[in-house]
Amino acid sequence: MDKKVRVRFAPSPTGYMHVGNFRTALYTYLFAKKTGGEFLLRIEDTDKNRFVENSIENIITLLEWSGLIYSEGVFVNPKSKISNSKQNPNSEMTNSTSYPDLVEIGNFGPYIQSERLDSYKEYAQKLIENGTAYYCFCTEQDLEAMRNEQIANKQAPMYNRSCLKLSTEEIQQKIAAGEKYVIRQKINTEGFTKYTDLIRGEIEFKNELLDDQILMKSDGYPTYNFANVVDDHLMSISHVLRGEEYVSSTPKYIQLYQNFGWDVPEFAHLPLLLNPDKTKLSKRQGDVAVEDYIKKGYLKEAIINFVVLLGWNIGDGSTQEVFSLAELEQVFDLKRVHKAGAVFDLKKLDWLNAQYIKKLSVDELYEKSLEFFAQKDFYNNAAPDVKTETYLKKVLQIEQERLNNLSEVGENNQFFFAPIAYDKVMLNWKDMLPEALQESLQKSIETLSGIAEENWELKNIEEKLFAVAGDKKGDLLWPLRVALSGAQKSPSPMELAWVLGKTESLQRLQNALER
RNA sequence: GGCCUCAUCGUCUAGCGGCUAGGACGCCAGGUUCUCAUCCUGGUAACAGGGGUUCGAUUCCCCUUGAGGCUACCA
Numbered sequence: 001m002d003k004k005v006r007v008r009f010a011p012s013p014t015g016y017m018h019v020g021n022f023r024t025a026l027y028t029y030l031f032a033k034k035t036g037g038e039f040l041l042r043i044e045d046t047d048k049n050r051f052v053e054n055s056i057e058n059i060i061t062l063l064e065w066s067g068l069i070y071s072e073g074v075f076v077n078p079k080s081k082i083s084n085s086k087q088n089p090n091s092e093m094t095n096s097t098s099y100p101d102l103v104e105i106g107n108f109g110p111y112i113q114s115e116r117l118d119s120y121k122e123y124a125q126k127l128i129e130n131g132t133a134y135y136c137f138c139t140e141q142d143l144e145a146m147r148n149e150q151i152a153n154k155q156a157p158m159y160n161r162s163c164l165k166l167s168t169e170e171i172q173q174k175i176a177a178g179e180k181y182v183i184r185q186k187i188n189t190e191g192f193t194k195y196t197d198l199i200r201g202e203i204e205f206k207n208e209l210l211d212d213q214i215l216m217k218s219d220g221y222p223t224y225n226f227a228n229v230v231d232d233h234l235m236s237i238s239h240v241l242r243g244e245e246y247v248s249s250t251p252k253y254i255q256l257y258q259n260f261g262w263d264v265p266e267f268a269h270l271p272l273l274l275n276p277d278k279t280k281l282s283k284r285q286g287d288v289a290v291e292d293y294i295k296k297g298y299l300k301e302a303i304i305n306f307v308v309l310l311g312w313n314i315g316d317g318s319t320q321e322v323f324s325l326a327e328l329e330q331v332f333d334l335k336r337v338h339k340a341g342a343v344f345d346l347k348k349l350d351w352l353n354a355q356y357i358k359k360l361s362v363d364e365l366y367e368k369s370l371e372f373f374a375q376k377d378f379y380n381n382a383a384p385d386v387k388t389e390t391y392l393k394k395v396l397q398i399e400q401e402r403l404n405n406l407s408e409v410g411e412n413n414q415f416f417f418a419p420i421a422y423d424k425v426m427l428n429w430k431d432m433l434p435e436a437l438q439e440s441l442q443k444s445i446e447t448l449s450g451i452a453e454e455n456w457e458l459k460n461i462e463e464k465l466f467a468v469a470g471d472k473k474g475d476l477l478w479p480l481r482v483a484l485s486g487a488q489k490s491p492s493p494m495e496l497a498w499v500l501g502k503t504e505s506l507q508r509l510q511n512a513l514e515r
Numbered sequence: 516g517g518c519c520u521c522a523u524c525g526u527c528u529a530g531c532g533g534c535u536a537g538g539a540c541g542c543c544a545g546g547u548u549c550u551c552a553u554c555c556u557g558g559u560a561a562c563a564g565g566g567g568u569u570c571g572a573u574u575c576c577c578c579u580u581g582a583g584g585c586u587a588c589c590a
Contacts, residue, residue, distance in 0.1 A: 010590095011590095012589085012590055014589090014590080044590070046589095046590085047588095047589055047590070049589085050589065050590080136588095140587095140588075143587090143588090147587095151516080154516060154517090155516090155517090156516080156517050156518080156586070157517095157586065158586085180588095182588055200520070200521090203519070203520080204519095205518075205519075206518080209517075209518055209586095210518095211586075213587095214587085214588050216588090217588040218588060219588075221588085223587090223588070223589085223590085224589070224590045225590090228590090243584090243590095244520070244521090244583080244584060245583095245584055245585070245590085246584090246585085246590090247519060247520065247584070247585075248518070248519050248520085248584070248585040248586075249585070249586095269520090271520095271521080271583095272583070272584075274582095274583080276525095276526085278582060278583075279582085279583075280583070280584080306527095309527060309528080309539090310527070311527090313527085313528060313529075315529080317529080318529095319528095319529080319537080319538045319539075321527090321528090321538085321539055321540090338521095338527095338528085339520075339521060339522090340520095340521050340522065340582095340583095341521075341582085341583065341584095342526090342527065342528090343525095343526060343527075344526095345525090345526045345527070345540080345541090347526075347540055347541055348526075348527065348539075348540045348541080349540095350540090351539090351540055351541085352540090354553090358553085399552090400553095401552060401553045401554090402551075402552045402553075403552095412551085412552095462548090466548070469548085469549090472549095473548060473549055474549040474550090475549085476549085477548090477549040477550090478549050478550070479549095480549090481549070481550070482550085485550095487550090487551090488550065488551085489550055489551040489552085490550070490551065491550095491551075491552080492549080492550085492551090493549080493550095
């Protein structure tokens with residue numbers, strides 16, 4: 001009964017990937033997966049002023065990184081230097097005419113709006129011909145004056161349709177004279193426009209309150225409002241998933257579909273992401289770009305898991321909260337998406353990230369951590385023998401359960417990478433008498449010396465040390481731990497000794513003893 | 516201002532007329548072979564307010580309040 005599900009993610013190339021945008025992409029992708037539909041990427045670059053260099057490539061790279069695979073639309077050209085992708089090479093590719101590093105795949109292209117300008121002109125013309133759109137020659141100054149007057153008179157600011165009165169001759173004259181113009185939608189002001197939102201239910205608007213919005217700008221580019229409708233129809237989009245901010249312009253889009261005689265797609269308006277103070281999530285109150293969180297060392301699994309929970313839950317009495325992308329593809333349901341906005345609260349992201357870090361193998365953790373080590377001074381200044389793969393993996397093994405994000409690697413355990421100073425810390429060694437302290441350190445040295453290099457394993461070290469420690473473990477372990485770390489807080493002395501190795505451990509103990 | 520939308524612990528949420536209002540994060544306390552972390556156990560904390568409907572409302576309806584969105588030649 002229903003036609004095939006085809007959904008799209010349609011970002012504008014204005015810079016970074018906003019987390020709210022990313023969530024829209026995620027939900028759209030999951031919806032497609034769950035329903036066996038198609039997911040495609042379209043680029044909405046109709047605002048030349050807001051265009052940011054390389055943002056299309058960033059969007060594509062980010063989608064690929066996150067695993068939100070689309071089968072159709074815009075891709076990075078595999079031949080280009082910046083390509084790091086392995087996209088399906090089957091269907092025929094078309095080089096993008098305006099972006100040398102991009103390529104388009106699919107039967108509904110082009111998928112970049114700036115390459116579809118002729119099409120918008122053609123369809124705008126059709127509306128003019130059937131009387132549901134008209135030329136408008138008002139200047140921005142005209143419009144502003146009009147708006148100010150309306151506001152002063154406590155009227156709702158709306159276009160006053162003065163250009164609707166123009167005769168065909170007048171219009172032709174003006175165009176011939178080279179006057180700038182836009183094309184406006186002629187709203188049907190009778191009655192109501194109603195639609196059923198998949199998330200919000202029935203929503204109704206009084207048509208007389210709708211403005212004659214601009215369809216084609218004077219620079220020949222379409223507005224979002226127009227390009228979106230034309231493309232969604234031409235690309236056979238079945239469901240439109242987008243942010244809540246579009247709820248109130250949807251009736252205008254519906255009239256557009258009707259004016260063309262096209263089927264109206266289903267709409268689902270997603271709740272907004274909020275700042276802690278409940279205003280719309282903004283840059284001013286923290287990081288909003290997915291890239292920022294990647295840089296901070298959050299894993300994609302955690303980001304996806306966190307973001308999907310902001311406005312959706314599995315329901316069915318289940319309390320499951322940790323989901324892989326693959327799982328989500330099975331269980332996601334638009335019906336379980338919330339209506340209310342959700343505060344973007346990082347505490348839970350930290351927790352989720354820690355969960356996913358714990359699941360990593362040491363090898364994986366090592367691979368992912370290298371770039372973060374490379375950003376640390378304490379690491380870059382360290383001796384070569386503490387930068388080896390073997391050594392770093394030991395460090396990471398100990399740190400794994402203490403990490404909230406990867407950018408913290410080594411941060412709290414810098415004593416693994418540099419010699420330590422004892423002065424202050426020594427004084428803080430509990431209330432032990434100097435003699436007892438000496439004795440403890442001696443005992444540690446003896447014990448550790450007794451372990452052969454080839455038996456320098458964590459289990460062994462623990463066994464030996466515990467055996468010697470007896471009842472009052474603290475008396476032995478506390479001084480040992482501080483001697484090895486120079487810190488009040490650290491991993492256990494056994495772990496420290498294991499990572500540092502026999503030679504270095506004994507050296508540090510010796511130093512502590514002699515100071 | 517007008518129109519639209521939304522409203523359960525601090526946060527994310529379960530609930531779809533009858534529950535001691537459940538879970539997760541955070542926070543607090545205790546435990547787990549020294550500190551930290553992990554892990555385990557326990558605890559703290561919510562139905563915005565007022566009217567209805569009903570034998571009975573967190574749940575349905577209305578109003579108020581609050582929050583958000585739109586009201587651009589931005590999306």
